[in-house]
Amino acid sequence: xTDLVRVNSxxxxxxxxxxxxxxxxxxxxVSFAVKAGECLVLHGPSGAGKSTLLRLxxxxxxCTQGEILVRHHDRFVDIAxxxxxxxxxxxxxxxxxxxxxxxxxxxxxxxxxxxxxxxxRGVDFSTAQKRAQDMxxxxxxxxxxxxxxxxxxxxxxQQRVNIARSFIAITPVMLLDEPTASLDAQNRDVVISLIxxxxxxxxxLVGIFHDExxxxxAATRWIDIHSFTAAEAA
Amino acid sequence: xxxxDMLRDAAALAPSPVLECDAVTRMYGERIGCRNVGFRLWPxxxxxxVGESGSGKSTLLRCxxxxxxxxxxRVIFQDEDGAVDVHALPEPRRRALMRRALGIVHQxxxxxxxxxxxxxxxxxxxxxxxxxxxxxxxxxxxxxxLRRVEISxxxxxxxxxxxxxxxxxxxxIARVLVSGPRLVFMDEPTGGLDVSVxxxxxxxxxxxxxxLDIAAVIVTHDLAVAxxxxxxxxxxxxxxxxxxxxxxxxxxxxxHAYTQLLTSAVLV
Ligand SMILES: Nc1ncnc2c1ncn2[C@@H]1O[C@H](COP(=O)(O)OP(=O)(O)OP(=O)(O)O)[C@@H](O)[C@H]1O
Ligand SMILES: Nc1ncnc2c1ncn2[C@@H]1O[C@H](COP(=O)(O)OP(=O)(O)OP(=O)(O)O)[C@@H](O)[C@H]1O
Ligand SMILES: [Mg+2]
Ligand SMILES: [Mg+2]
Numbered sequence: 001x002t003d004l005v006r007v008n009s010x011x012x013x014x015x016x017x018x019x020x021x022x023x024x025x026x027x028x029x030v031s032f033a034v035k036a037g038e039c040l041v042l043h044g045p046s047g048a049g050k051s052t053l054l055r056l057x058x059x060x061x062x063c064t065q066g067e068i069l070v071r072h073h074d075r076f077v078d079i080a081x082x083x084x085x086x087x088x089x090x091x092x093x094x095x096x097x098x099x100x101x102x103x104x105x106x107x108x109x110x111x112x113x114x115x116x117x118x119x120x121r122g123v124d125f126s127t128a129q130k131r132a133q134d135m136x137x138x139x140x141x142x143x144x145x146x147x148x149x150x151x152x153x154x155x156x157x158q159q160r161v162n163i164a165r166s167f168i169a170i171t172p173v174m175l176l177d178e179p180t181a182s183l184d185a186q187n188r189d190v191v192i193s194l195i196x197x198x199x200x201x202x203x204x205l206v207g208i209f210h211d212e213x214x215x216x217x218a219a220t221r222w223i224d225i226h227s228f229t230a231a232e233a234a
Numbered sequence: 235x236x237x238x239d240m241l242r243d244a245a246a247l248a249p250s251p252v253l254e255c256d257a258v259t260r261m262y263g264e265r266i267g268c269r270n271v272g273f274r275l276w277p278x279x280x281x282x283x284v285g286e287s288g289s290g291k292s293t294l295l296r297c298x299x300x301x302x303x304x305x306x307x308r309v310i311f312q313d314e315d316g317a318v319d320v321h322a323l324p325e326p327r328r329r330a331l332m333r334r335a336l337g338i339v340h341q342x343x344x345x346x347x348x349x350x351x352x353x354x355x356x357x358x359x360x361x362x363x364x365x366x367x368x369x370x371x372x373x374x375x376x377x378x379x380l381r382r383v384e385i386s387x388x389x390x391x392x393x394x395x396x397x398x399x400x401x402x403x404x405x406x407i408a409r410v411l412v413s414g415p416r417l418v419f420m421d422e423p424t425g426g427l428d429v430s431v432x433x434x435x436x437x438x439x440x441x442x443x444x445x446l447d448i449a450a451v452i453v454t455h456d457l458a459v460a461x462x463x464x465x466x467x468x469x470x471x472x473x474x475x476x477x478x479x480x481x482x483x484x485x486x487x488x489x490h491a492y493t494q495l496l497t498s499a500v501l502v
Binding site: 014015016017018055059060061062084085087088105106107108 | 276279433434436437440462465466479480482483486487489490491494495498
């Protein structure tokens with residue numbers, strides 16, 4: 001199977017200019033690859049840098065050093081050095097990031113939020129709506145909520161809308177930051193099946209899961225993030 | 235990683251920027267308006283400019299939009315038949331270019347609307363500027379645009395001075411977009427409106443920019459607005475650009491001391 005992600009010698013250090021220029025070295029010498037059909041789980045204690053690593057992969061954080069190659073169509077794009085419009089293009093078609101938090105857009109209905117990624121990929125409106133309905137139903141969002149903007153939804157409902165939106169258009173590379181946190185068992189199972197389906201469809205997934213059960217059922221491989229943690233700054 | 239399968243150029247993306255800002259400086263006597271600003275804007279992209287009051291955002295925007303000439307540097311616009319140096323054009327041609335291809339949404343709707351002309355007239359007038367003479371067609375397009383910005387066509391013959399601030403701003407947006415600009419400049423488009431009215435306007439702008447596939451430059455002091463509307467962000471301080479990049483990266487992992495201060499002050 002082909003590598004969809006290659007991380008080469010990545011380091012991340014935060015410089016806190018307004019706190020006396022304190023330097024926070026979080027990751028160092030991070031290297032690994034992820035193949036199509038794998039779900040790689042990042043393991044390590046709180047504060048070790050798991051979320052930081054996912055955000056680096058997404059281009060949301062800037063690498064201090066190293067390269068992050070993501071296969072986009074038939075070539076590798078270095079997310080660490082690509083210009084913004086190229087990163088956006090890779091995100092539109094290849095790379096997605098799933099957290100437990102929905103960024104609520106004012107006035108947009110749950111149905112439209114879920115359908116949006118399909119529309120952005122050129123799927124026609126009625127097909128996109130139909131698939132969004134199926135996805136919302138699958139995640140047990142009551143039908144009476146579909147036409148409403150999620151601003152007033154409960155935390156768990158918003159989280160499930162976010163998952164529906166994230167999995168409606170599976171991308172070749174998917175980054176998951178605790179998507180199942182605080183979900184009940186039934187919905188957690190739905191998410192695990194969604195992950196498995198993506199994997200079987202040939203996606204490469206990198207995930208963080210605090211829940212032991214989810215981790216064991218979703219993971220095909222583990223990495224201990226601790227092995228990459230930078231030594232304490234002097 | 236070998237260079238073989240590693241192509242950094244974005245061959246699949248648009249071949250040339252719609253706007254290129256090359257070392258633009260504008261001085262007000264001894265005082266710096268903006269200094270040595272450079273960037274490229276690509277079709278379909280939305281660039282945000284943030285920074286404290288007096289940092290040069292409006293000065294820069296006015297240079298980009300063709301309103302004020304830079305003291306030095308160039309603003310290159312990719313027109314249908316090739317690149318033009320906006321400020322090197324003779325005045326009438328620059329005016330014509332601005333009318334035809336550029337749109338400007340002012341913070342104060344009064345600066346962008348004709349307050350003594352009906353709402354429909356404000357929109358229709360721009361079509362007449364473009365040579366449309368057929369009254370029925372002008373009226374149809376005006377009605378359509380009023381709908382798109384959620385103003386009831388029944389208000390067509392009312393004067394904008396009788397509209398609320400949010401409606402005036404939406405009318406201004408219709409007036410700007412009706413003539414089909416390829417590039418739109420907005421200076422604090424939601425400033426001075428209450429939060430709920432802002433949300434509605436933002437949602438509208440977001441959809442219009444996406445559906446029409448226009449490029450835009452938006453000045454705002456509101457980082458939440460920048461997050462919602464822009465792809466890329468430029469941070470200005472004392473006339474200089476201190477940081478620029480992907481909007482979410484600049485907001486979530488700011489590199490410059492000033493940007494860190496700006497982002498720590500508010501939850502975005
Ligand atoms: N934008 C940022 N600016 C400064 N420091 C940051 C930033 N993001 C993360 N950090 C720091 O990096 C370190 C790693 O944080 P991260 O969120 O990656 O940990 P984690 O392994 O995901 O922990 P958890 O399991 O608790 O979610 C922490 O010390 C955190 O404070
Ligand atoms: N017409 C002018 N004559 C002289 N100085 C000017 C003029 N316009 C702006 N300036 C000065 O240029 C600097 C930049 O002003 P500018 O209006 O571009 O700031 P801004 O970032 O848009 O601020 P704000 O957020 O308050 O609108 C300021 O120091 C301002 O006083
Ligand atoms: Mg985390
Ligand atoms: Mg200003």
